[in-house]
Amino acid sequence: MEVTMNIKHLAIIIITPLLLVSCLNSNKSDWVVKINKSDITKEQIQVGFNNLPEDIKQQIPAEKQGEYIINQLIQDEILYQEAIKNTLNLKEDYQNYVKTLTNQFEYQKKQGLIDLFVKETINPKIKVSEQEVIDAYEKNKNTLFKAxxxxxxxxxxxxxxxxxxxxxxxxxxxxxxxxxxxxxxxxxxxxxxxxxxxxxxxxxxxxxxxxxxxxxxxxxxxxxxxxxxxxxxxxxxxxxxxxxKEKELKEVKQYIENQIFITKRNQEIATLLDSLKDSYKIEQNKELENTKEKTKTETEAEG
Incomplete structure (x- = not known):
């Protein structure tokens, strides 16, 4: 198993660069995608662009970053709705967390509930064995951990x-x-x-x-x-x-274990999302499709 965090996301919906530009520039409807009537908005997508980590930018071509952001937002919304179904929002520790927030930003409350859902439903399924850690160390000893x-x-x-x-x-x-x-x-x-x-x-x-x-x-x-x-x-x-000097196993054991855990967690989330996607109605804003076609026509005419 590679000791790296691979970017994995469920390709639920395809957003072309032209559609992304048109949706961010459009003065029409604010929503871009609906998941069971919950909106993903232009503002959320723009925030996603602004906060996209540098390491992610380096791994994903610029023309694919919009698709990545929207898919991440869709995945988060599905996990959030699953957390609500499991009534995790009523748990005392979550309610206490919400009370600690200085500003009651909706995204903070939502992310807190998603984190709780992953902690309670995904993390307990994940086990990392001693042998997996040893194997990962041996596989990466001459690259990640060499002198x-x-x-x-x-x-x-x-x-x-x-x-x-x-x-x-x-x-x-x-x-x-x-x-x-x-x-x-x-x-x-x-x-x-x-x-x-x-x-x-x-x-x-x-x-x-x-x-x-x-x-x-x-x-x-x-x-x-x-x-x-x-x-x-x-x-x-x-x-x-x-x-x-070369890193010995005891020096990097915790790091390797964490990376394997993260990789397995991502795989579990991807499997869960794949099993749930037919249960969620995902709708793309048709107005933006029309805006995209208009933008394309105008661009071709200018050319």
């Missing part, structure tokens, strides 16, 4: 290639890197710290050009030739390097 090198770096950023080459020559002739970084670098955030970039870097969190240059530096204090980016021309200096 790796971290490097601390500083840089000087110049506007032009000519300036960068001039500074590079001065460094080769013995000029002080920290002094030049403070006085010449256009990256003022790092310039105040003599060019020091916060944090540590691995080969996995640098662009290819930066990675190749920085990880080819052999000794502390050595620096790269100028490298072009959108920000300007960088000269990187290696401050320090450190080998982070």
């Amino acid at each position: 790796y090198e971290e490097r601390s770096i500083s840089h000087i950023v110049l506007k032009t290639e000519k300036e960068a080459n001039s500074i590079h020559r001065k460094l080769k002739n013995g000029s002080n890197f920290k002094t030049i970084a403070k006085t010449k670098s256009i990256d003022k955030t790092t310039a105040v710290n003599s060019g020091k970039i916060p944090g540590k870097f691995t080969e996995n969190n640098l662009s290819k050009d930066f990675k190749d240059a920085i990880f080819n530096l052999k000794r502390n204090g050595s620096y790269t030739k100028p490298i072009k980016s959108e920000a300007g021309y960088h000269i990187f200096k290696l401050d320090s390097k450190e080998i982070v």
Whole structure:
């Protein structure tokens, strides 16, 4: 079993990019999809876009993100309605949770009830064995948990290639890197710290050009030739390097167990939703379909 959280969602309804744009721009009905007469609105979809985590954005192509958001909203609504059917909204711990909310936002109350439903109906079904943890560790030992090198770096950023080459020559002739970084670098955030970039870097969190240059530096204090980016021309200096040892099973056991649990929980939710989808009437707003066709016609006419 992979120790990663795969994005799984039930493809209940397909929302094309054109329909999504038309529904968000439309002045017609506020609702986009109904689930047993409960609305998913344009505002909810827009909030979903605004709050879509970066890791999800990286995993889902831009043209599929609208479909993902709407399907997530549909799934949440189905789980919420199932929680109501199971009268979880009447439970004392849920009522106490609602009382703690500073602002009685409907989405907070709804999410709290969904979380309670998952906790009481899904989580008890999930078991993670010791052997599953061991197998996942062995499978990922040479990738996720292998030893790796971290490097601390500083840089000087110049506007032009000519300036960068001039500074590079001065460094080769013995000029002080920290002094030049403070006085010449256009990256003022790092310039105040003599060019020091916060944090540590691995080969996995640098662009290819930066990675190749920085990880080819052999000794502390050595620096790269100028490298072009959108920000300007960088000269990187290696401050320090450190080998982070391979993670032993005992160090990552809880992490692996949590990831397997999350994967199994997602699978259980997907199975439940699949079994329930015929019990829920899911309706797409026909007005928006008409808006989409009008937008398409106007776009083709302009072309």
